[in-house]
Amino acid sequence: xxxxxxxxxxxxxxxxxxxxxxxxxxxxxxxYNFAYRLTFxxxxxxxxxxxxxxxxxxxxxxxxxxxxxxxxxxxxxxxSFINEYRKKSKQPTKVDYQEVETFYNSDDVDEKITTDLRxxxxxxxxxxxxxxxxxxxxxxxxxxxxxxxxxxxxYEEMAKILDIPIGTVRSRLHRARNLLKDKLKSYAQxxxx
Amino acid sequence: xxxxxxxxxKLEVEECQQLLxxxxxxxxxxxxTIAFQEHICSCKKCDEKFKLDSAIKEAIKKTCGCHQxxxxxxxxxxxxxxxxx
Ligand SMILES: [Zn+2]
Numbered sequence: 001x002x003x004x005x006x007x008x009x010x011x012x013x014x015x016x017x018x019x020x021x022x023x024x025x026x027x028x029x030x031x032y033n034f035a036y037r038l039t040f041x042x043x044x045x046x047x048x049x050x051x052x053x054x055x056x057x058x059x060x061x062x063x064x065x066x067x068x069x070x071x072x073x074x075x076x077x078x079x080s081f082i083n084e085y086r087k088k089s090k091q092p093t094k095v096d097y098q099e100v101e102t103f104y105n106s107d108d109v110d111e112k113i114t115t116d117l118r119x120x121x122x123x124x125x126x127x128x129x130x131x132x133x134x135x136x137x138x139x140x141x142x143x144x145x146x147x148x149x150x151x152x153x154x155y156e157e158m159a160k161i162l163d164i165p166i167g168t169v170r171s172r173l174h175r176a177r178n179l180l181k182d183k184l185k186s187y188a189q190x191x192x193x
Numbered sequence: 194x195x196x197x198x199x200x201x202x203k204l205e206v207e208e209c210q211q212l213l214x215x216x217x218x219x220x221x222x223x224x225x226t227i228a229f230q231e232h233i234c235s236c237k238k239c240d241e242k243f244k245l246d247s248a249i250k251e252a253i254k255k256t257c258g259c260h261q262x263x264x265x266x267x268x269x270x271x272x273x274x275x276x277x278x
Contacts, residue, residue: 119244
């Protein structure tokens, strides 16, 4: 509650430019990578990133200088994707999962995958294997892995970016990793492990 | 008695998994880290899962960050910004 009601800033033009160049632009590569992995299309990814930066500038007065710009930008990008891109794309939008339940009922799956997939097999996947496996996951699962493993966001930051409770972040991440392992397992098999 | 046991075991596994996730993601407290380290000394399953999960996380970091923003995107953004103001 208090966070939403945080003091609105009133930056002047010089300050706006400084924040934009100094705090927003350094994240352009991460933003593009995220956008590309959401859309799988270079032009869509570019549009999505540009949209995000334009919105960031427009709403810059609700950004507190010196706070977590990267999480703030990722949240805008993710909302733009849901509201504008996901709607027009043909891919199914909602994955049917009972996340909380899944977290607690996946012990058997865990055990099977862990014993089947070897660490050295994963370490030998230095080509597109992991990337392809990641891309094959449903968008909500792909997203939590990107945010956590690639971008290093904490669960708390992810909860804010995705507008979901931390418990849901953690169960979705757990489920996403199991699905990823399942994909990696079949790659490992084809590699002869 | 016989009915109690599976439940107890399940809770333990749950705790292990949640702890393991925190450790792999570097978000455990020092106390949790110590507890986990003690646990994997005697639990081969968790030790293996920890190594596998860490290896996958490492592999993602190494091989999935490859889409750099195209050069012209930055100038397009800067240009659009000029028009906005
Ligand atoms: Zn264990």
